[in-house]
Amino acid sequence: MGKKQLRRVDLIFANDDDYLQILKKSLDIPTEEIINEMINSGLKGRGGAGFPTGLKWKLTGESKGKQKYIICNADEGEPGTFKDREILTQVPYKVLTGMAVAAKVAGATKGYIYLRGEYRFLVPLLNKEIEKFHVLCKDAGLDFKVEIFLGSGAYICGEESALMESMEGKRGEPRNKPPYPTEVGYMGKPTVINNVETLAHTFTILKYGAKKFRDLGVQDSRGSKLFSVSGDTPIPGIYELELGMTVQDFVDDFSDGDCKAVQVGGASGFLVPRKRFAETNIGYQGKLTGISLPTGGSMMLFNSSRSMFNVLDNYLDFFQEESCGQCTPCRVGCQQLVKGIEAVKRGDKPASYLDKLLKLTDTMKYTAKCGLGQSVANSFQSIVENFREEMIY
Amino acid sequence: MTEVQTLVKELADKHGRKRENLMPILQGIIEKDRFISEYAMKEIARELDISTAEVFGTATFYSFLDTEVRGKYVIRVCKTITCAMKGKNQILLALEDSLKIKVGDTTPDKKFTILETNCLGWCHKAPAMLINDDVYTELTPEMVRQIIEEYRKREELPE
Numbered sequence: 001m002g003k004k005q006l007r008r009v010d011l012i013f014a015n016d017d018d019y020l021q022i023l024k025k026s027l028d029i030p031t032e033e034i035i036n037e038m039i040n041s042g043l044k045g046r047g048g049a050g051f052p053t054g055l056k057w058k059l060t061g062e063s064k065g066k067q068k069y070i071i072c073n074a075d076e077g078e079p080g081t082f083k084d085r086e087i088l089t090q091v092p093y094k095v096l097t098g099m100a101v102a103a104k105v106a107g108a109t110k111g112y113i114y115l116r117g118e119y120r121f122l123v124p125l126l127n128k129e130i131e132k133f134h135v136l137c138k139d140a141g142l143d144f145k146v147e148i149f150l151g152s153g154a155y156i157c158g159e160e161s162a163l164m165e166s167m168e169g170k171r172g173e174p175r176n177k178p179p180y181p182t183e184v185g186y187m188g189k190p191t192v193i194n195n196v197e198t199l200a201h202t203f204t205i206l207k208y209g210a211k212k213f214r215d216l217g218v219q220d221s222r223g224s225k226l227f228s229v230s231g232d233t234p235i236p237g238i239y240e241l242e243l244g245m246t247v248q249d250f251v252d253d254f255s256d257g258d259c260k261a262v263q264v265g266g267a268s269g270f271l272v273p274r275k276r277f278a279e280t281n282i283g284y285q286g287k288l289t290g291i292s293l294p295t296g297g298s299m300m301l302f303n304s305s306r307s308m309f310n311v312l313d314n315y316l317d318f319f320q321e322e323s324c325g326q327c328t329p330c331r332v333g334c335q336q337l338v339k340g341i342e343a344v345k346r347g348d349k350p351a352s353y354l355d356k357l358l359k360l361t362d363t364m365k366y367t368a369k370c371g372l373g374q375s376v377a378n379s380f381q382s383i384v385e386n387f388r389e390e391m392i393y
Numbered sequence: 394m395t396e397v398q399t400l401v402k403e404l405a406d407k408h409g410r411k412r413e414n415l416m417p418i419l420q421g422i423i424e425k426d427r428f429i430s431e432y433a434m435k436e437i438a439r440e441l442d443i444s445t446a447e448v449f450g451t452a453t454f455y456s457f458l459d460t461e462v463r464g465k466y467v468i469r470v471c472k473t474i475t476c477a478m479k480g481k482n483q484i485l486l487a488l489e490d491s492l493k494i495k496v497g498d499t500t501p502d503k504k505f506t507i508l509e510t511n512c513l514g515w516c517h518k519a520p521a522m523l524i525n526d527d528v529y530t531e532l533t534p535e536m537v538r539q540i541i542e543e544y545r546k547r548e549e550l551p552e
Binding site: 076077078079080081082085116117118119120121149150151152153154155166167168169170171172187228229230231232236237238263267300306310311314315317318321322324 | 411412413414415416417419420423447450451454455456457458472473474475477478510511512513514515516517518519523526527528
């Protein structure tokens with residue numbers, strides 16, 4: 001089989017100057033039709049969790065309540081992810097259009113962009129765009145206002161319920177789910193919360209129709225996706241690629257020729273070692289063969305000069321600091337993992353101690369309250385199991 | 394009224410006095426003073442009519458809401474994986490050398506603070522740092538020295 005060329009797509013960053021027409025046209029389409037179009041497109045949340053976007057809009061629309069909210073999650077904090085900043089810089093109007101249409105579908109009049117504090121420099125640019133957008137909404141007969149809410153440097157606030165707590169002026173501590181935001185969201189009201197990229201994709205669907213989007217990708221993974229590529233690669237940057245590639249396809253295009261492992265999905269994702277490149281797919285849920293990894297699009301390449309111990313130590317240090325601390329499995333678990341691998345590396349603990357730590361990550365997977373604590377196991381297990389020799393003294 | 398009381402009142406007038414206005418108020422204090430003192434937290438609690446513990450709880454949760462004295466320019470060097478791989482330590486050494494302080498410290502003239510922070514979202518242009526809200530990427534030790542020199546010059550100019 002010849003080398004597969006990754007299909008580059010140019011939809012998200014294409015400058016569509018017909019934005020006003022798309023907005024007006026979309027607002028004229030009956031709500032049900034829009035929902036069907038979104039569901040048919042197969043679009044799933046691009047923040048990493050992969051919930052079907054159309055369904056989220058529909059559920060929020062069906063929830064009882066007069067006051068509803070639309071939130072754009074721009075708290076992009078996953079290590080190795082930087083695509084949302086670029087979308088907000090280059091095509092913010094696509095995100096705003098998506099929010100407006102979501103507002104119409106869900107019956108909301110108020111929207112927020114929760115922007116991470118690290119991107120505060122974007123505020124003037126975004127506010128200018130929002131001002132223009134408000135005029136267009138008024139012209140189109142839609143009562144909808146968007147405001148920026150700034151974060152202040154907390155990774156966990158990218159978790160949707162923690163984000164809402166933060167907006168309510170509280171510590172960014174995730175809530176128990178259910179209830180989901182579609183029923184009980186910001187200020188206890190039904191809320192649509194979508195990732196920046198997801199909203200930008202809705203623009204593509206509104207403009208070209210569900211079919212064009214659905215024709216891209218494979219099976220459960222439809223459409224294109226932005227990938228943030230960094231690490232040991234000669235061409236770091238942001239790439240829009242069709243879903244349905246293997247890690248090998250990706251490495252063929254992006255590696256420096258000496259790729260030892262790829263971290264898919266950031267620190268909370270999985271490390272794929274060279275021997276698994278060919279059998280690992282990037283996308284959502286099941287494929288017929290092989291493993292399929294969901295991702296928010298963070299792809300970090302490591303070449304053979306890198307110590308996987310240092311990589312894991314760096315991730316764990318990150319989680320230890322960013323754990324919100326409210327649940328014990330995550331708070332204490334992260335601390336013990338850092339201490340544990342460092343003790344093994346120093347030789348203060350036997351190599352068999354790694355197995356105890358692996359068990360601990362299993363416990364965290366089942367008992368931690370939110371995705372942060374649950375997903376520490378992903379990188380820990382995939383690194384320790386594949387590079388055990390690098391972890392021990 | 395003290396300066397802090399005036400600032401808190403101004404911010405509350407601007408953003409509102411409900412619990413959901415707390416973050417923008419805390420951020421407003423940071424923008425002006427670069428840190429939130431215990432006194433400021435108490436004043437905010439009074440102004441919003443909520444418990445001081447609630448204000449402390451929120452303020453201390455967020456890494457950008459500093460509750461210790463910081464310099465006029467807060468430098469945050471990204472220490473997450475890609476920046477670490479691409480020479481973050483050399484950037485820190487250059488900063489420590491230029492400013493004659495260690496990570497976590499503030500210069501005696503209260504102009505600069507060096508901190509480390511988690512992923513800034515510039516992994517493709519690592520290593521990266523923030524000085525207040527301004528982003529600097531693809532750094533080298535030489536660039537860092539120049540940047541600090543520029544900030545120093547800016548400080549010497551009469552306001």
